[in-house]
Every structure is written in C-alpha cells, then in structure tokens.
Amino acid sequence: MSKTGLLRGYVVANWPVYLVAILLIIASNVGQASLPRILGSFTDQLMQHKIQMDTVVQYSLSLLAIAIAYNLLFGTGQFMIMKLGRRFEFMTRERIFSKFSELSEYYFSKQGNGKLLSYVMNDVTSVREAISNGVTLMTNATFLLLSCIVMMLLSGIPLSLILISVIPLLAIPFLVVFFGPRIRKRSRDVQEALANMTEAAEEQLGGIRVTKTFAIEDVAQERFGTTVDAIKAKQLRLVRLSSLFQALLPLLGAISLVVSLLVGGILTMQNSITLGSFVALTLYLRIIMGPLQQIGNVINTMQRSGASLERVNDLLLEVPDVRERSGAQPLDEVSDISIDHLTFTYPRSSSPSLRNIQLNIRAGRTVGIVGRTGSGKSTLVKLLLRTYEPPEGTIRMNGTDIRALSLESLRSRIAYVPQDGFLFSTTIRDNIAFSDRNASLGTVEHSAKQAMIYDNITRFPERFDTLLGERGLTLSGGQRQRTSLARGLIKKAQLLILDDSMSAVDAVTESGILRSLREIGKGKTTLIISHRISAVRHADDIIVLDQGRIAEQGTHSQLMAANGLYAATYRLQEEGLHLE
Ligand SMILES: Nc1ncnc2c1ncn2[C@@H]1O[C@H](COP(=O)(O)OP(=O)(O)OP(=O)(O)O)[C@@H](O)[C@H]1O
Structure with missing residues (x-):
C-alpha cells in the first residue's frame, strides 16, 4: 500500500457511487451555469421592449425550475458523498483498531497511548472531511467553472473578451503547485504537535493523583503549556500560509471581474456586444468567484488531510515486530x-x-x-x-x-x-x-x-x-x-x-x-x-x-x-x- 493507498483503495472500491454522485453534481452545475445566460437574454429583450407579462412569468418559472433542479441534484450528490465519507471514517477506525491488536508491546512502548488516540480521532476525522467536503466542493467548483466558461461561449460573448477576462485565473494552478506542498508539510507538523498534546494530556491526567500528592500542579501545568505552545506556533505558521493562499484566489477572481467590467463596458458602449452579453459576462464572473473561494478552501483541507492520510497509512503499513510465520503450527497442548x-x-x-x-x-x-x-x-x-x-x-x-x-x-x-x-x-x-x-x-x-x-x-x-x-x-x-x-x-x-x-x-x-x-x-x-x-x-x-x-x-x-x-x-x- 502506498502513502495514500488506503484512500485510493476505498475510492476504487466505491467508484460507481462516486461516479453517480459526481455526475449529479456536474448536472446541477450545468443548470446553475445557465442562469446568467437567461438573465442576459432577459436584459436584451427588456432593452428591445419586447417583454410581455407571459415572458416575465416564463423567465421566472425557468429560474425557479433551475433552482429546484440544482438543489435536488446537488443535494443528492452531496448526500451520497458524505455518506461514503462517514463509512470511510468508521472503516478506517476499525482498521486502525485491528492494527493496534496486531502490533507488539515494543511498538506501544515507543508511541504512547495519546499519540495513538490522535490517529483514531484527529487524523481520521481530517481525512473524512476532505473526502466528504473536499470531493463535493472540488467537483462543484471545477465543473461550475467549466460550465460557466462553456455557457459564456454559448451566450455569444466574444471569445477574446472571455479570454481576457479569465487570464488572471490562469495563475491558479501555479499557486496550487506553490502553496500545496508547503501547506501539507505545515499540516503534518500541526497533526504531530496535536498528537503530542493528546499524549501529554493523557499522561497528565493519568498522573494527576501523583501530581496532587506532590503538590506540583504548577510544574504539570507548565509542562502541558509547553506542548500547547508548540501547537500554537505551528498552527499559526499553517494559518498564515493557508490564509494567504485562500485570499489570493478570490483576489484573482476580483481582478478578472475588474478586467471584464473595463473591457466589457467599453465594448458595450461601442455597441460591439449587447448589454445582455455584458450582464451575462459579469454575472458569470461573479458566479465563478464562489468556486474560486471554495477551491482555496478545499485545497487547504485536502493538503491538511493529505498529511493525516500519510500518518494513518504509515500506521497501517507498520509491520509488527512479533508476527506469525506463514504455515505457523497450532500448539495443541503444552507439555515440556x-x-x-x-x-x-x-x-x-x-x-x-x-x-x-x-x-x-x-x-x-x-x-x-x-x-x-x-x-x-x-x-x-x-x-x-x-x-x-x-x-x-x-x-x-x-x-x-x-x-x-x-x-x-x-x-x-x-x-x-x-x-x-x-x-x-x-x-x-x-x-x-x-x-x-x-x-x-x-x-x-x-x-x-x-x-x-x-x-x-x-x-x-x-x-x-x-x-x-x-x-x-x-x-x-x-x-x-x-x-x-x-x-x-x-x-x-x-x-x-x-x-x-x-x-x-x-x-x-x-x-x-x-x-x-x-x-x-x-x-x-x-x-x-x-x-x-x-x-x-x-x-x-x-x-x-x-x-x-x-x-x-x-x-x-x-x-x-x-x-x-x-x-x-x-x-x-x-x-x-x-x-x-
Ligand atoms: N521494554 C523494555 N525495554 C528495555 N529494557 C527493559 C524493558 N523491560 C525491562 N527491561 C529491562 O530488563 C531488565 C529485566 O527486567 P524485568 O522486568 O524482566 O525484571 P524483573 O526481574 O521482572 O523485575 P521486577 O521484579 O522489578 O518486576 C531490567 O534491567 C529492565 O530495565
């Protein structure tokens, strides 16, 4: 099993469910991405004074149908993925526990119970969050982005205008490549510090009676404080980096909106594009801002959980010091x-x-x-x-x-x-x-x-x-x-x-x-x-x-x-x- 084999194995085993859920989310995005197009064409008809009452009702009903379809499709897809995430969580906890039963006393003497508890609690939860929220949001963000770009083209917005507007977004992959591994490294440090804290808390609690009889609560508190300070410092390092990353993505989205306003506005004044196209373009870019924010969030979560996944995998790959040979014989009775x-x-x-x-x-x-x-x-x-x-x-x-x-x-x-x-x-x-x-x-x-x-x-x-x-x-x-x-x-x-x-x-x-x-x-x-x-x-x-x-x-x-x-x-x- 590789460093991420545990998760890969799970996803492969459940691929049909993942596929259906992802298709549902994609379908919901396609629906949502048609909204600006409808509003753009509504604006154009409004400008040409072609609007009748029944057209208004028709447009309103279309918007309502899209909203309902979006919620149904997205909700079902999200539910399926969340359920798989929970199942992964239970299954992994069981696997970790069965691994604990396999491992020898030497392993436990090296690790400390607190650290091991941290695997079961913190790390597994972190991986589950990534595969539940992560998969949903990532699919949502990616396909909403793609659907918006396709819809923009279908809406008759000139390709050159779309390209100019989305140029700032091309920086996203570079940011991901730059920040991703760094966030993962810092996340691993935080997870390890958390494990140390759980271990220290467990030890302090276990020894609380001794501490009290020796009246050295201050010393115990100070020792525990040191582990908490270590987490604080590491967590701050992580938060600084992930916040910067998360802020940069919407900034790129905002720049792209500014560009579209500037270039699109000029083109509209010159009557090169219709007001409807301009409205649709700005709405599309506005919709794209959401997924961009989500992508930042998701990548942060995924990097964090990647570190946890590595830790859980390392544990599951641990080879027990004492293990049975293949073909081990049963002992029928103890004689000499x-x-x-x-x-x-x-x-x-x-x-x-x-x-x-x-x-x-x-x-x-x-x-x-x-x-x-x-x-x-x-x-x-x-x-x-x-x-x-x-x-x-x-x-x-x-x-x-x-x-x-x-x-x-x-x-x-x-x-x-x-x-x-x-x-x-x-x-x-x-x-x-x-x-x-x-x-x-x-x-x-x-x-x-x-x-x-x-x-x-x-x-x-x-x-x-x-x-x-x-x-x-x-x-x-x-x-x-x-x-x-x-x-x-x-x-x-x-x-x-x-x-x-x-x-x-x-x-x-x-x-x-x-x-x-x-x-x-x-x-x-x-x-x-x-x-x-x-x-x-x-x-x-x-x-x-x-x-x-x-x-x-x-x-x-x-x-x-x-x-x-x-x-x-x-x-x-x-x-x-x-x-x-
Ligand atoms: N897990 C361990 N790792 C390293 N050394 C150990 C470990 N367990 C015991 N020892 C060492 O092995 C030696 C023998 O320990 P052992 O526990 O067998 O003694 P014992 O005769 O049972 O003592 P007692 O009567 O105090 O229980 C000691 O020097 C001890 O420090």
Whole structure:
C-alpha cells in the first residue's frame, strides 16, 4: 500500500457511487451555469421592449425550475458523498483498531497511548472531511467553472473578451503547485504537535493523583503549556500560509471581474456586444468567484488531510515486530518447555536482560522463579508469551520452536496473571470471565474463592454485578490484584504463569491462594514468579535469577542447604516477618 493507498483503495472500491454522485453534481452545475445566460437574454429583450407579462412569468418559472433542479441534484450528490465519507471514517477506525491488536508491546512502548488516540480521532476525522467536503466542493467548483466558461461561449460573448477576462485565473494552478506542498508539510507538523498534546494530556491526567500528592500542579501545568505552545506556533505558521493562499484566489477572481467590467463596458458602449452579453459576462464572473473561494478552501483541507492520510497509512503499513510465520503450527497442548542458551536484549537496550538461560520445565510441574528486582523474571515470561520474539530455537514447547507456533494457539494455552492486572470498566463478573464470556456465575464465584477475593465481592451491594472503573467502584490495589488473579485462574489453560501476582496481598491471604494453587495446579504446569520466597518454597523446582543469569536452582531444601543467595534472601524475609 502506498502513502495514500488506503484512500485510493476505498475510492476504487466505491467508484460507481462516486461516479453517480459526481455526475449529479456536474448536472446541477450545468443548470446553475445557465442562469446568467437567461438573465442576459432577459436584459436584451427588456432593452428591445419586447417583454410581455407571459415572458416575465416564463423567465421566472425557468429560474425557479433551475433552482429546484440544482438543489435536488446537488443535494443528492452531496448526500451520497458524505455518506461514503462517514463509512470511510468508521472503516478506517476499525482498521486502525485491528492494527493496534496486531502490533507488539515494543511498538506501544515507543508511541504512547495519546499519540495513538490522535490517529483514531484527529487524523481520521481530517481525512473524512476532505473526502466528504473536499470531493463535493472540488467537483462543484471545477465543473461550475467549466460550465460557466462553456455557457459564456454559448451566450455569444466574444471569445477574446472571455479570454481576457479569465487570464488572471490562469495563475491558479501555479499557486496550487506553490502553496500545496508547503501547506501539507505545515499540516503534518500541526497533526504531530496535536498528537503530542493528546499524549501529554493523557499522561497528565493519568498522573494527576501523583501530581496532587506532590503538590506540583504548577510544574504539570507548565509542562502541558509547553506542548500547547508548540501547537500554537505551528498552527499559526499553517494559518498564515493557508490564509494567504485562500485570499489570493478570490483576489484573482476580483481582478478578472475588474478586467471584464473595463473591457466589457467599453465594448458595450461601442455597441460591439449587447448589454445582455455584458450582464451575462459579469454575472458569470461573479458566479465563478464562489468556486474560486471554495477551491482555496478545499485545497487547504485536502493538503491538511493529505498529511493525516500519510500518518494513518504509515500506521497501517507498520509491520509488527512479533508476527506469525506463514504455515505457523497450532500448539495443541503444552507439555515440556525447554529453554536453551537463551540470551535476550530489548530492542533499545545495550545490554542483555537475560543471559544464557538453560532450563527445562516438565509438564505438570510447579516452578518458582525468584530474584531481585530487574533480574529478568518478567522478561522470561514475556518471551514465553512472545510479547517479544525470543531468538530462534531458544524456547521450545513439546520440542517445537515457539516462533513456529501460531500466536493465538500459544497464548490461548497460557493463563498469564501480571502484577498490575488491568481491569476493564465493566462488572466484576465480566472482568473475571474475560477469557470465557459464557462462564456461569458458579464458575466465576469458584475462581473468586480460589483467588481469595470472594468475600470482598459479596460485601459489595451488587456483588458480582458491581461496576468497576470510571462509572463504578474503585478497588484497592490488593483487591484489584486478586480479581485479576481470579481472571487468570478461570482460564482453562495448561500453563499458568503468575508474575508477582500476589505482591499486594498479606501473608495469610497469600498462603490461602497458594493452597488453592496446589489444588488448581494438579495436571497444570505452573510458573510462580515472586520476590517473596514464601510464594515459591513449595514449588517442585526453584530458579534464582540474578542479573539475567540463573544463579541457583533446586528445591527449597536444596537451596537452603547450598546457603547461597536464596538462603540469604529467605533469612532476610523471615526476619522481616518476625519484626512485623
Ligand atoms: N521494554 C523494555 N525495554 C528495555 N529494557 C527493559 C524493558 N523491560 C525491562 N527491561 C529491562 O530488563 C531488565 C529485566 O527486567 P524485568 O522486568 O524482566 O525484571 P524483573 O526481574 O521482572 O523485575 P521486577 O521484579 O522489578 O518486576 C531490567 O534491567 C529492565 O530495565
């Protein structure tokens, strides 16, 4: 797809409708362009005192018929084009959203949500305006102009007079060529500044609680002000240029009217042309002024939307970092997982986050992963889920490289519970039954019990139908974490990964959840990542990560006997518990 392929594709797919709409607009213009001719001939008959009452009525009815026909034809054509524009808007928003679902975490970490929202809102609207108003006005202006010139010739106005009068208009294409690209460039700058502002607004709103607790509203305001100032400057640059362009076109129209008055007036005085022709000529030029103003407007809009269209196209052309190979195999079940010489460096990072990891996880076992913050625990999980692509051949499930598996089958076999489980603005029930919308209330309740959140939920007046988020209740950090845990536990997956998912619960609740996990974990492979040794001590195998390497590995008792990093951490945490 080229830079404008999205729009071209749409227009090509809908060409019959566009064609009919454009023909209707053209027909309406032809009708309107006959007005001055009729008025010119009326003037001539008036001058020759040939006018009777029935002629006056006839002329009036002709004008009325033209007006009605114009409105019907133009209105229908415009409606068809506007409708296509709206459809384009909806379709593009859907395509952008589906692109968002395709793109990987790395892309989102580079862009920021505000910028992406700006694509969906500002850019798509701008393109829609151009293809709705733009196509209508451009067709209208071009054909009204052409029809007027043809009608002038048909009205018996001498060709030389028409040519002299329209000479100033020949400058229009040059102005378009000069101003067009410049307006487009400045429009792109404005759209990018708008995206930055949306991003800044989103960030400031997201962090408003932190800002308030630190009492630094002034600093936040100033930061936001800087992004607004950037838009102001860029928008001013754009407005200056587009206003100049828009003013020049009617000026050319006015010059052409002056020329026609001057030359036409002299010719009329010399009786070289009739008064009717003179009236018709000036009326035609007057009619042409409208389209000229419109063309300026439309070209401005089109240049602006051209910049937006390029941005939307760039987004749609973005190739996801993690993508499925052609012929990707489905993963039927997760049995053994083998990790072989896995070294991984994040795209914008200079040093590896994981170094030479060698690990075999047998089906049905529970593996604990502990390690200091930043030791690479979550990175390992992200690679298992292919949130980031692991190097070729380093992670295999049932002997198959996970890069050869279909993403959908891989992820649907894994229930992943992150530390900060995002909850949607819907009911608690819907949040828990996220992977299976048809799960019965009984199943949802069972998972809530396993995640030790059931009692909290039943204390809310609306129990599982309690709304969360913007229009509902705000859960505490620990409640949120356990609701997210219930969402993971309900998923019928063979591999369960808990990534520090119990960090915000107290020791008693944690031991309750661990009891449930031992029950749920039967026949499942479970990975428990935690800072707290209490969460992993009963695991079949425990990995201690340190600076991206496996520093120690064994059961709790083996690691305690080894008296290394694990044992030291255990003693420290036990001490902490006693102090509590
Ligand atoms: N998206 C990213 N881009 C670049 N570097 C990253 C990214 N995510 C994590 N890192 C880096 O990779 C290293 C390991 O991070 P990781 O999140 O895996 O640690 P962790 O052991 O899970 O830490 P914690 O216990 O604090 O969650 C850290 O040095 C971190 O800065």
